Amino acid sequence: MSHDGHHSVVIPAPGPEFVPHTVAHHFDTPVQEFQSLKLGFWLFLATEILLFGGLFAAYFYYHDLYPETFREGGRLLSWKLGAxxxxxxxxxxxxxxxxxxxAQTSQKKKTLIFCGLTVLGAAAFMVVKFFEYKSKHDHGLVIFTELFSGYDEAAKQLPWFKDYDGAMANVPHGHMFFAIYLTMTAIHGIHVLIGAGLILWIMKGTAKGRFHAGYYLPVDLVGLYWHLVxxxxxxxxxxxxxxx
Amino acid sequence: MAAHTHNDGHAHGHADHHGHGELQMGHHHVSSTAMFTNVLMVLLVLTIVTVAVSRFDFGGANMLIAMGIASVKASFVILFFMHLKWDTAINKITFLCSFVFLSLLFIFTLADQATRRLDHDIHVVKTKVDKQWVHPSTLSGK
Known part of the structure; x- marks a missing residue:
């Protein structure tokens, strides 16, 4: 009996390697709990679309203003690493x-293996990203150590964009492409890292037997987050x- | 609800799942492995297509083509990997509404730009006059 006199609803474990799930006391049924939390998560994902949407709007705006700058900048990225x-x-x-x-089918070991592979994918992505960023840093296109330095009034230049090879010398405002490239990929990269952390948390819960056919909501939601990335x-x- | 797999991965309502007892979460769709694999193959092929078409110059259509292919890929991810195809109406509306509002952002941003004619030649002039915006019609020779 919970404090308000209602019985707590418990979803039984499907086997000895799993633990039962107790529905939070402010929900009447497991269905209500599932649907409420899932709706909340879709709403959060909608805000994520709007967060990135603002960045995409900035991209399209400046791409339209300086199309040659963007094409020239794009050539300096490795499409092979991107692919x-x-x-x-x-x-x-x-x-x-x-x-x-x-998780939906109560296959604990497979859940752990597939989640583990997903974390490996996240790690591989970030390793490739690291080498891409390092190359941009070495060519003075995005100098990471100068990102937070203010505009250099004396030299009339941005400290983080020095374009050592003069690769962007023939197009106007070369820094605009790299500013947008960095902002979009870095915020995306942060999402990759957060996603990997959440999947590790899911693996911990899976190992403890918390997720099974009767209750797999956290696995489902973290999955949705990963697909959004x-x-x-x-x-x-x-x-x-x-x-x- | 025991492991309840749908091999077709497609057409079926929720009706056949009700009555499994209320001690379940109420979400019942389990897709087949084959469906997920097929979706992955489609996405990888479309990635190759994305790279391939970027090698051709279709002028202004390149952007539309690239975004069109990306939208098809995104639809596959949303409908199948994210299961939205089998989700409730309220969840579909909630998520898809974000794209409606996003299109408003794009439409007004690009409409503003299209009507200003702020190409970079004018932008240079703009900088010269101490960052005051100049109406294109006041500029000589443009």
């Missing part, structure tokens, strides 16, 4: 979907690496 990372994220979306499916990258790849 590689696209494939890695797509594959990790598949492993995540399989992980959710394994993939969704954003699907648009970032052609816009940044293959600048149309």
């Amino acid at each position: 590689l990372n696209t494939s890695v994220l797509l594959a990790s979306s598949w492993t995540m979907a399989m992980g959710v499916r394994s 993939d969704l954003i990258w699907i648009f970032l790849f052609p816009l940044l690496y293959l600048v149309p």
Whole structure:
């Protein structure tokens, strides 16, 4: 009996390797709990779309103003590494979907394996991203150590954009492409790291037997988050690496 | 609800799942492995198509083509990987509404730009006059 006199609803564990789930006392039924939290999460994902949407609007605005700048900037990114990372994220979306499916069908070991593979995908993505960023840093296109330095009034230049090779010398406002490239990929990269952390948390709960056919909501929601990360990258790849 | 897999991964309502007892979460769709794999294959092929079409110059249509392919890929992710196809109406409306509002942001931003004719030649002039915006019609020769 809970404090308000109602019985707590408990979803039984499907086997000895799982633990039962107690529905939060402010929900009457498991269905109500599931649908409420899922609606809340979709609403959060909608705000994520709007967060990135603002950045995409900035991209389209400046792409329209300086199309040659964006095309020239896009040529300085490696489309092969971009395509590689696209494939890695797509594959990790598949492993995540399989992980959710394994939790839905109470297959503990498979859930752990598929979630583990997804974390490996996230790690691979960030390693590739690191080498891309390092290359931009070395060519003075995005000097990470100067990102927070103010505008250099004496030299009349941005401290983080020095373009050592003069690769952007023939197009106006070369820094605009790299400012947008960095902002969009860095915020996306933070989402990749948060997603990987959430999946590790899911693996911990899975190992304890918390998720099974009767209760897999957290696995489902983290899965949705991971697919959103993939969704954003699907648009970032052609816009940044293959600048149309 | 025991492991209840739908091999077709497609057409079925929720009706056949009710009555499994109320001690479940109420979300009942479990997709088949084959469906997920097929979706992954489609996404990888469309990635190759994205790279391939970027090699051709279709002028202004390149952007539309690239965004069109990306939108198809995104639809596959949303409908199948994110299961929105089988989700409740309220969840579909909630998520898809974000794209409606996003299109408002794009439409007004790009409409503003299109009517200002702020190409970078004018932008240079704009900078010269101490960052005051100049109406294009007041500029000689443009």
